[in-house]
Amino acid sequence: xxxxxxxxxxxxxxxxxxxxxxxxxxxxxxxxxxxNNIRSSTITSSxxxxxxxxxxxxxxxxxxxxxxxxxxxxxxxSSPNYTTSFPLEYEEGSQLMIYVDVYACKxxxxxxxxxxxxxxxxxxxxxxQDILDGNPSQTKARSLPKGGTIxxxxxxxxxxxxxxxxxxxxxxxxxxxxxxxxxxxxTTTLGKPSTYFELSRPAKSSSSSWIVVYRSNSIRxxxxxxxxxxxxxxxxxxxxxxxxxxxxxxxxxxxxxIGSFETTIQCLIESCQxxxxxxxxxxxxxxxxxxxxxxxxxxxTGQITVVSAYMQRRDEVLxxxxxxxxxxxxxxxxxxxxxxxxxxxxxSNSIFSDYVDAxxxxxxxxxxDFTSSNGDPQKPGTLHFIRDGMSNDYIDAIESIGSAVEKYxxxxxxxxxxxxxxxxxxxxPELAVEELPVRHIFQCGEVESATGTQGIVDAxxxxxxxxxxxxxxxxxxxxxxxAAFRADKIHKDPSKQLKYTVLLILTDGVVNDLDSTKKFxxxxxxxxxxxxxxxxxxxxxxxxxxWNEQQPDLRGxxxxxxxxxxxxxxxxxxxxxxxxxxxxxxxxxTCK
Numbered sequence: 001x002x003x004x005x006x007x008x009x010x011x012x013x014x015x016x017x018x019x020x021x022x023x024x025x026x027x028x029x030x031x032x033x034x035x036n037n038i039r040s041s042t043i044t045s046s047x048x049x050x051x052x053x054x055x056x057x058x059x060x061x062x063x064x065x066x067x068x069x070x071x072x073x074x075x076x077x078s079s080p081n082y083t084t085s086f087p088l089e090y091e092e093g094s095q096l097m098i099y100v101d102v103y104a105c106k107x108x109x110x111x112x113x114x115x116x117x118x119x120x121x122x123x124x125x126x127x128x129q130d131i132l133d134g135n136p137s138q139t140k141a142r143s144l145p146k147g148g149t150i151x152x153x154x155x156x157x158x159x160x161x162x163x164x165x166x167x168x169x170x171x172x173x174x175x176x177x178x179x180x181x182x183x184x185x186x187t188t189t190l191g192k193p194s195t196y197f198e199l200s201r202p203a204k205s206s207s208s209s210w211i212v213v214y215r216s217n218s219i220r221x222x223x224x225x226x227x228x229x230x231x232x233x234x235x236x237x238x239x240x241x242x243x244x245x246x247x248x249x250x251x252x253x254x255x256x257x258i259g260s261f262e263t264t265i266q267c268l269i270e271s272c273q274x275x276x277x278x279x280x281x282x283x284x285x286x287x288x289x290x291x292x293x294x295x296x297x298x299x300x301t302g303q304i305t306v307v308s309a310y311m312q313r314r315d316e317v318l319x320x321x322x323x324x325x326x327x328x329x330x331x332x333x334x335x336x337x338x339x340x341x342x343x344x345x346x347x348s349n350s351i352f353s354d355y356v357d358a359x360x361x362x363x364x365x366x367x368x369d370f371t372s373s374n375g376d377p378q379k380p381g382t383l384h385f386i387r388d389g390m391s392n393d394y395i396d397a398i399e400s401i402g403s404a405v406e407k408y409x410x411x412x413x414x415x416x417x418x419x420x421x422x423x424x425x426x427x428x429p430e431l432a433v434e435e436l437p438v439r440h441i442f443q444c445g446e447v448e449s450a451t452g453t454q455g456i457v458d459a460x461x462x463x464x465x466x467x468x469x470x471x472x473x474x475x476x477x478x479x480x481x482x483a484a485f486r487a488d489k490i491h492k493d494p495s496k497q498l499k500y501t502v503l504l505i506l507t508d509g510v511v512n513d514l515d516s517t518k519k520f521x522x523x524x525x526x527x528x529x530x531x532x533x534x535x536x537x538x539x540x541x542x543x544x545x546x547w548n549e550q551q552p553d554l555r556g557x558x559x560x561x562x563x564x565x566x567x568x569x570x571x572x573x574x575x576x577x578x579x580x581x582x583x584x585x586x587x588x589x590t591c592k
Contacts, residue, residue: 028157029128031058031086031098032211033071036079038102038121038148051078051254053105055118056150058086062099062125072215073105076254078148081198081212087157088128096128100142100150126152139203153211155204162234164265166309167551168197168216169226170247171281173258173302192221193249195258197304199230200244201237210244213237218250219549221542226307226551234311240264247284247302259284259301268309281305307551352582355498355589362408362500362585365486366456367479368394368444369507369536370463371420372470383508383537386461394506395457397534397563400570401577402453405502412452415486416444416459417479422469438471441478473512476505480520480531487529500528500585502578509539518547522556525591530557530584532577538564557584 033056056071074080090096103118124142131140131154139153173195196218200210214232219225237243246260261282271280281303375382386392391399406412422436444450445459483503490499511517521531535541541562548560559580566573 027090027092029088029090029132029154030157031088032082032153032155033058033084033100034079034081034151034153034212035102036149036151038078038080038104038144039146050252051076054080054121055103055105056082057101057103059099059101060097062097074215076250078254081200081210083198083212083215085213090128090132094129098126098128098152100124100126100152102144102148102150121148122146124150124152128154139209153203153209162311164232164234164237164268164309164311165229166199166232166268167227167229167307168245169224169305169307170195170197170284171224171303171305173223173225173247173249173284174300192223193251194218194220195222195225195247195249197227198246198248199232200246201241220545222546222549223302225549229308234265237265240266243268245282245304246287247304257287260287261285261304265309265311268306269311272306272309351586355585356408359498360408360500360585361410361498362405362502362581363411363486364402364405364409364414364456365417365479365483365501365503366398366402366414367417367419367441367476367483367503367505368460368463369420369474369505369509370418370468370470371472371474371508373472373474373509373539374470374537377464377470384464386464393536393563393567394460396567396570397506397536397573398456398460398504399453400573401504401532401534402456404574404578405504406453413449414451414456415448415482416450416456417482418442418444418463419476419479420470420472420474421463422471424467433469436469438473440475441482474507474509475513476507476511476517477513477520479503479505480517483531484520484524484527484529487524487527491527500530500588502530502532502581504577505531505533506536507533508535508537510543514543514547518556521558522554525556525588528588530581531559533558533560534577535560535562535564557587 035054035056038052038054053073053075054077055073058069058071069084069086071082071084074082088096088098101123102121104121106117106119122144124144126140126142131138131152138155139151141149141151143149196216198212198216199214200212203209203211214230216227216230219227241264242262243264244260244262247258248255249258261284263282271282282305283300284302284304286299286301370384374384377384377386379385380387383393386395402414419440419442421439421442422433423439423442424431424436445455445462450456450459480503483501487501490496490501524531533544535544541560544560545562547555547558549555557580559577561573561576563573566576
């Protein structure tokens with residue numbers, strides 16, 4: 001964030017007799033934002049009472065939004081706590097104005113890589129001097145014209161350079177309403193909401209408010225979720241202060257707390273330093289009174305186990321990754337004879353782009369389900385039905401994800417396979433359909449590899465020009481083996497050390513060889529290969545979703561996404577399907 005030249009006022013020294021005044025002392029401060037009672041009616045498309053998705057943009061210049069910084073989008077909350085904070089440098093005694101614009105985020109595009117559709121709600125502004133001087137709470141509230149209040153809280157920044165790496169798992173989560181209190185068994189799928197956790201600390205200047213410093217990813221429909229590993233910047237947390245961890249559930253219209261517990265960083269670290277089977281759990285309880293001294297009821301709504309927790313200096317984390325990735329990239333330049341200098345890697349987020357800059361080449365393999373559960377492709381409403389050259393869900397998924405991967409491919413050549421169909425025998429054309437063998441892998445298209453995303457779609461369409469019969473069961477191992485064979489050749493070829501492969505599988509239902517498929521994929525981590533499975537249609541994908549939520553050493557480089565959840569937002573679909581790909585690529589090359 002850039003500071004406006006008009007944001008501060010110089011105060012001359014009256015006793016200086018014309019000498020240059022000494023500069024005012026500078027302080028590093030940090031801005032935190034939260035809101036209360038933002039009305040759902042501010043989103044014109046909201047007719048169901050769903051609480052709004054909101055985002056704040058912060059600027060130091062009242063006339064320019066180009067230099068503004070943004071919070072994350074907080075979903076389904078009229079009283080959001082934004083985890084994004086804003087570091088600033090403040091000259092003591094000067095006037096520094098902060099301008100906050102509040103937006104409602106509309107439609108399904110809020111989850112995509114493209115800019116979300118925003119509806120401006122209103123603007124509030126704050127004078128840092130007013131917040132810090134003579135204000136014990138160091139918080140200022142400003143009302144929005146259309147309803148709602150924005151709170152700005154400023155604290156002087158800690159001087160620390162540590163990160164807390166934390167991973168949590170929940171057990172036996174209990175969901176409640178006013179009439180019913182039900183603990184859902186792990187095997188139950190009906191009514192299980194998605195869950196996430198928040199980590200908060202008390203505000204330094206107040207005994208009655210908390211500041212949310214981290215919000216996890218959301219895990220779908222599980223009473224035993226294990227959230228992704230969190231890396232938490234400890235610049236805003238002192239090592240000895242009380243922390244609150246709250247688990248929340250996503251309902252249709254809003255998010256609600258299941259329960260919370262209070263602890264310290266040291267307790268979190270110590271809890272996972274004993275044998276996994278002997279670790280004690282933190283008990284979740286509903287909070288009946290807000291604030292750091294809030295009482296908690298004696299009801300238990302679940303348990304939290306710390307899978308891993310440790311502190312590490314930020315430079316140590318980066319150096320470990322830099323040493324491995326820089327060596328690989330440098331080896332590439334030396335072996336290729338290129339004169340490109342090895343660009344300095346400044347943050348862990350830039351590592352994937354450094355591989356791309358060094359010549360990373362990602363190939364795509366596509367496998368398509370032609371089993372009978374898809375329905376007769378000649379009948380409207382079935383999954384493979386195509387009317388007059390129009391699209392269907394399979395084509396939409398191919399175009400969305402294929403076009404995203406294609407940007408990282410040099411050859412843009414992709415093998416396209418089908419599975420689960422029967423074809424008439426050239427040798428014994430008299431065989432009845434039931435006597436024909438099921439083909440668990442076959443070539444789609446007239447040539448071995450399709451060119452570009454459109455070539456993949458053309459290869460898919462070509463299958464329907466052949467005389468084939470949809471059959472079953474749904475078996476994915478043959479196409480997975482074919483992709484693994486290609487990846488193994490890359491892995492063993494020194495001249496292809498910056499090549500990687502993605503296998504995209506499109507399937508409509510229950511996989512009959514799921515256990516053996518899981519085992520095979522978990523054993524492929526030594527290969528430059530990621531597996532992306534897209535569920536087409538309305539089958540029960542519970543097992544796929546549970547697999548997708550497992551920890552990486554059990555899940556392997558596997559990602560599952562249901563097409564119907566994002567079918568009207570191609571950018572969001574490709575983002576969700578490929579969200580783990582940068583991490584997979586870095587993991588393979590740093591462990592190679």
